[in-house]
Amino acid sequence: MAHDTTRDGSHLDDLRDGYRDGGPGGAASRPAGSSRSGSAGSSTAAAPLRPGEFLRYCWRQLTSMRVALFLLMLLAVAAVPGSTFPQRGTDPAGVAQFVLDHPTAGPWLDRLQFFDVYSSVWFSAVYLLLFVSLVGCVLPRAGVHWRALRSRPPRTPARLSRLPEHREAELAADPATALGAARAALGRRFRVDVRPDGGDGASGGSVAAERGHHRESGNLLFHLSLVGLLLAVATSALFSYSGQRLVTEGESFVGTTSDWDSFESGVWADQGDIPPFALTLERMTVGFEAQQTSQIGQPRQFAADVLLTDEPGAEPRAETVRVNHPAVVDGAQVSLSGNGYALRLTYRDGAGDVVADGAVPFLPQTANYDSTGVLKVPDAVDADGEPVQVGLQGVFLPAATVGSDGAPVSGFPDLANPVLVMTAWTGDLGLDDGRPQNVYELDDSGLTRVLDDAGQPVALQMQPGDVAELPGGLGTLTFEGVQRFASFDVRYTPGQHAALAFSLLATAGLVMSLFLPRRRLWVRVVPAAGGGSRVEVAGLSRGSDAGLGDEVDGVLRRLRRELGEPVPDEAGPDEPEDGDVTPSGDAPAVGDDGDGAPRRAGRGAADAARVPGGTGTDGRPEETA
Amino acid sequence: MSVDENIAGISNVLLYAAMAAYLFAMTAYAADLAESGKVVKARRGEPAARRAGGQRGASAGSAGSAGGRVAAPPAPPVRVPRGRRRAAAVGTSLFVLATLFHLGSVVARGLSVHRVPWGNMFEFALTGTLVVSLAYLVVVLRAHLGAPGAGRDARYLGVFVAGPVLATLGIALRTFYVEAAQLVPALDSYWLVIHVFVAILASALSTVGFSATVLQLVQEKRERSRAAGRVPGGAFMDALPSSVELERTAFRLYAVGFVMWTFTLIAGAVWAQVAWNRYWGWDSKEVWTFVIWVVYAAYLHARATRGWDGRRAAWLACAAFACILFNYLVVNIFFPGLHSYAGV
Numbered sequence: 025m026a027h028d029t030t031r032d033g034s035h036l037d038d039l040r041d042g043y044r045d046g047g048p049g050g051a052a053s054r055p056a057g058s059s060r061s062g063s064a065g066s067s068t069a070a071a072p073l074r075p076g077e078f079l080r081y082c083w084r085q086l087t088s089m090r091v092a093l094f095l096l097m098l099l100a101v102a103a104v105p106g107s108t109f110p111q112r113g114t115d116p117a118g119v120a121q122f123v124l125d126h127p128t129a130g131p132w133l134d135r136l137q138f139f140d141v142y143s144s145v146w147f148s149a150v151y152l153l154l155f156v157s158l159v160g161c162v163l164p165r166a167g168v169h170w171r172a173l174r175s176r177p178p179r180t181p182a183r184l185s186r187l188p189e190h191r192e193a194e195l196a197a198d199p200a201t202a203l204g205a206a207r208a209a210l211g212r213r214f215r216v217d218v219r220p221d222g223g224d225g226a227s228g229g230s231v232a233a234e235r236g237h238h239r240e241s242g243n244l245l246f247h248l249s250l251v252g253l254l255l256a257v258a259t260s261a262l263f264s265y266s267g268q269r270l271v272t273e274g275e276s277f278v279g280t281t282s283d284w285d286s287f288e289s290g291v292w293a294d295q296g297d298i299p300p301f302a303l304t305l306e307r308m309t310v311g312f313e314a315q316q317t318s319q320i321g322q323p324r325q326f327a328a329d330v331l332l333t334d335e336p337g338a339e340p341r342a343e344t345v346r347v348n349h350p351a352v353v354d355g356a357q358v359s360l361s362g363n364g365y366a367l368r369l370t371y372r373d374g375a376g377d378v379v380a381d382g383a384v385p386f387l388p389q390t391a392n393y394d395s396t397g398v399l400k401v402p403d404a405v406d407a408d409g410e411p412v413q414v415g416l417q418g419v420f421l422p423a424a425t426v427g428s429d430g431a432p433v434s435g436f437p438d439l440a441n442p443v444l445v446m447t448a449w450t451g452d453l454g455l456d457d458g459r460p461q462n463v464y465e466l467d468d469s470g471l472t473r474v475l476d477d478a479g480q481p482v483a484l485q486m487q488p489g490d491v492a493e494l495p496g497g498l499g500t501l502t503f504e505g506v507q508r509f510a511s512f513d514v515r516y517t518p519g520q521h522a523a524l525a526f527s528l529l530a531t532a533g534l535v536m537s538l539f540l541p542r543r544r545l546w547v548r549v550v551p552a553a554g555g556g557s558r559v560e561v562a563g564l565s566r567g568s569d570a571g572l573g574d575e576v577d578g579v580l581r582r583l584r585r586e587l588g589e590p591v592p593d594e595a596g597p598d599e600p601e602d603g604d605v606t607p608s609g610d611a612p613a614v615g616d617d618g619d620g621a622p623r624r625a626g627r628g629a630a631d632a633a634r635v636p637g638g639t640g641t642d643g644r645p646e647e648t649a
Numbered sequence: 650m651s652v653d654e655n656i657a658g659i660s661n662v663l664l665y666a667a668m669a670a671y672l673f674a675m676t677a678y679a680a681d682l683a684e685s686g687k688v689v690k691a692r693r694g695e696p697a698a699r700r701a702g703g704q705r706g707a708s709a710g711s712a713g714s715a716g717g718r719v720a721a722p723p724a725p726p727v728r729v730p731r732g733r734r735r736a737a738a739v740g741t742s743l744f745v746l747a748t749l750f751h752l753g754s755v756v757a758r759g760l761s762v763h764r765v766p767w768g769n770m771f772e773f774a775l776t777g778t779l780v781v782s783l784a785y786l787v788v789v790l791r792a793h794l795g796a797p798g799a800g801r802d803a804r805y806l807g808v809f810v811a812g813p814v815l816a817t818l819g820i821a822l823r824t825f826y827v828e829a830a831q832l833v834p835a836l837d838s839y840w841l842v843i844h845v846f847v848a849i850l851a852s853a854l855s856t857v858g859f860s861a862t863v864l865q866l867v868q869e870k871r872e873r874s875r876a877a878g879r880v881p882g883g884a885f886m887d888a889l890p891s892s893v894e895l896e897r898t899a900f901r902l903y904a905v906g907f908v909m910w911t912f913t914l915i916a917g918a919v920w921a922q923v924a925w926n927r928y929w930g931w932d933s934k935e936v937w938t939f940v941i942w943v944v945y946a947a948y949l950h951a952r953a954t955r956g957w958d959g960r961r962a963a964w965l966a967c968a969a970f971a972c973i974l975f976n977y978l979v980v981n982i983f984f985p986g987l988h989s990y991a992g993v
């Protein structure tokens with residue numbers, strides 16, 4: 025076995041080399057001296073390098089398979105911290121909390137961009153280097169491949185019997201006819217080159233054939249599509265925008281609003297790019313599991329009935345925006361990203377005037393919708409007619425019960441026993457100095473708590489319909505009723521279709537390059553001693569290829585049939601399996617493990633066609649096992 | 650639509666039956682391996698070192714051939730005659746029975762909730778292991794029928810398939826079990842059918858491939874020690890194919906698996922665009938699926954890189970499998986993210 029390799033190895037390597045010409049991948053099979061990638065360093069490293077040489081050296085290193093492999097692993101490792109540390113893009117609050125919890129490490133991690141991994145200098149450096157390497161590796165390969173596609177199939181080896189698959193047969197037809205029939209027997213899937221000996225083929229000749237060259241095309245398609253994918257993703261990042269907006273039932277908002285709860289955009293996009301649509305939330309429907317005990321409270325349905333107007337003056341259309349079913353307005357996608365309760369609250373000040381009135385969103389904090397919200401009343405007067413600013417902050421429990429620690433909690437996400445608990449503050453709400461404020465939070469610095477008669481902070485506990493009075497004649501709060509709100513995410517992502525197209529192209533290329541068998545076949549015809557001719561059919565694959573033997577058998581069988589000569593065994597498959605998708609690795613096929621046991625009858629029959637002696641089942645020197 | 654608790658109960662009973670059958674199948678397969686090991690040893694009436702020389706030549710050849718050279722074929726494995734493998738036949742019958750119960754359990758689970766049975770971690774494990782079992786049976790059947798390219802009798806893998814399947818089902822029952830239930834709205838999409846099913850296929854193929862890789866590494870160690878003139882332990886391993894052949898089997902599984910991982914990423918991105926309004930957002934689950942994909946890409950590269958052979962590349966395949974386990978067991982449960990549907 026070992027001697028087999030050494031004796032035959034270099035010869036077969038030569039033949040196989042054509043499979044890998046040019047590319048750094050090909051270097052693997054070449055004698056060390058001619059390698060583009062691996063040995064480039066060793067041959068130049070000894071002498072001092074001139075700058076040009078040095079640059080070329082670096083380029084060769086960068087585009088070598090080993091560096092590509094290293095960069096791939098580095099990319100995998102570099103991606104991990106993004107899942108272990110909170111990321112600013114998706115979880116800014118988490119980042120702030122992390123820095124608070126880790127006063128020493130936090131700032132350092134921040135400086136090293138561990139909270140912005142995917143836009144960090146180091147992550148970008150890894151993938152950009154990888155893609156530079158990819159282009160530097162694949163473009164030259166593409167050139168070589170292009171030439172290879174138009175070149176003739178390789179010369180016929182002198183000793184076909186050394187190839188992994190080899191058959192011999194005696195035919196009655198004369199050599200010229202047999203040579204023509206061999207051409208026909210190879211069919212159209214092969215690139216074929218007929219080489220008659222001495223012009224007319226009367227003294228025989230050979231046919232060289234090759235198939236599966238698109239394996240390499242697939243590999244190139246795969247790698248180049250990855251470049252396309254990267255460009256598409258870059259387009260998405262640069263031109264996309266997204267805005268989030270909370271809308272209560274009955275309320276509307278327009279795309280041209282500046283009143284987003286939050287808004288982000290790529291470098292080359294801004295709020296001016298948002299289409300001038302209008303959206304009205306008619307109704308927000310929710311459903312939760314109420315029957316199955318182990319699943320109580322699990323969400324079952326979220327649906328927002330909306331009226332969408334694409335542009336001012338257009339006819340509004342009714343749509344239902346659900347999770348997994350976004351609406352589309354002028355290329356932008358509107359999706360439902362959340363929901364919760366909005367409480368209709370009315371505040372009458374010390375003079376009895378309504379100074380605040382409307383639906384106040386309470387943002388859910390738990391799966392059972394324990395929700396928090398605030399009502400800011402900047403323009404009230406107290407019982408004495410003095411201006412006063414009142415801030416109300418509260419917790420809303422849609423299904424209030426007593427929790428295990430004795431504190432009230434919500435026991436179910438839907439409305440079962442709605443209870444609102446409000447605390448009150450007075451002082452400067454900070455609304456007048458023009459600084460942007462979070463409407464869902466109360467900044468209690470500079471505020472004083474409103475206390476009840478006993479000196480305790482006041483806590484107004486209310487149910488829908490209740491009216492509660494604040495101490496000190498500050499006013500009254502009416503809990504009119506409960507509505508729902510929906511949060512919408514309006515997002516425009518150009519490049520998404522290009523990204524999908526390139527991904528699918530990459531997959532197609534991948535499948536071609538992994539599963540197309542790449543085979544070379546040769547047929548040699550020589551005049552036989554007693555008239556007629558003697559043919560040899562031999563095959564070679566790049567990589568492990570379980571179907572090679574069948575292909576060689578099939579060619580011999582079709583050759584006989586072309587000539588109208590008897591085929592020893594008609595039971596075998598007629599055509600070689602065209603789509604025999606065998607991922608080719610780089611070793612002989614599983615079926616060819618030389619175990620001396622014919623795997624099926626067809627093989628045994630083919631054996632009979634061989635010249636006895638010297639070769640075993642698979643045309644290799646007999647193994648002594 | 651509500652949950653049909655009767656059918657859900659049937660599903661659980663069938664699952665227990667399947668596990669019992671898997672256990673017996675595994676025992677029979679183990680007995681077969683032990684038996685075959687002895688047979689092989691007895692039939693190898695020649696000095697171990699001589700044979701090993703051949704084996705070593707074979708693996709050295711394939712080492713170079715990762716770059717495209719012709720590998721010498723592996724030393725012919727000693728065939729265990731078919732007729733004598735009664736234990737293997739019993740094992741396979743039991744395995745078929747177990748798989749039928751298992752299939753029944755999965756179908757009943759799906760029927761009880763009127764949807765595809767892969768909506769949470771437990772169901773993912775339940776269906777994923779079924780795919781592993783079916784894949785194994787297909788390989789065995791193809792080998793039995795002598796399909797082209799099917800390779801030799803694959804029943805040697807039986808223990809290494811029934812064992813992990815049983816272990817996974819056990820862990821899933823103990824730690825991830827959730828009652829059959831309707832889906833949360835985020836999962837209520839036909840993309841669940843596509844994306845998660847492809848992910849199950851990818852994980853299953855990677856798992857079977859990993860089994861082959863582990864056997865390959867063990868076999869390689871034994872071949873090396875045999876070449877050094879020692880007698881390696883684990884005689885039952887003699888009944889298994891050579892490391893070269895195992896490496897090739899693993900590679901084929903990973904090749905198909907890698908395509909499945911690619912589809913998982915693509916289908917996931919398409920779904921994310923629909924469900925979360927962006928196709929890629931570096932959610933922790935997205936990160937880890939990306940990592941798995943990149944490590945398998947590195948494995949495929951390594952196999953084609955000069956100076957790397959099937960053995961060194963095998964370690965990358967092991968790293969990739971570690972990432973799969975991490976993604977399933979750790980990320981699902983402990984990492985916050987949009988993908989938190991474990992249901993535990």
Ligand code: HEM
Nearest residue numbers: 047049087088089092157158161243246534537946949953
């Ligand atoms: C984004 C980074 C890359 C990824 C994800 C990637 C992925 C892959 C995969 C999965 C394969 C195996 C399937 C196939 O043969 O098509 C492969 C093969 C290959 N890659 Fe890459 N690759 C990357 C970058 C590179 C770079 C930078 C180079 C050049 C140095 C390169 C050169 C090759 C070659 C030559 C092959 C064929 C190996 C063979 O002959 O079997 N790749 N790549």
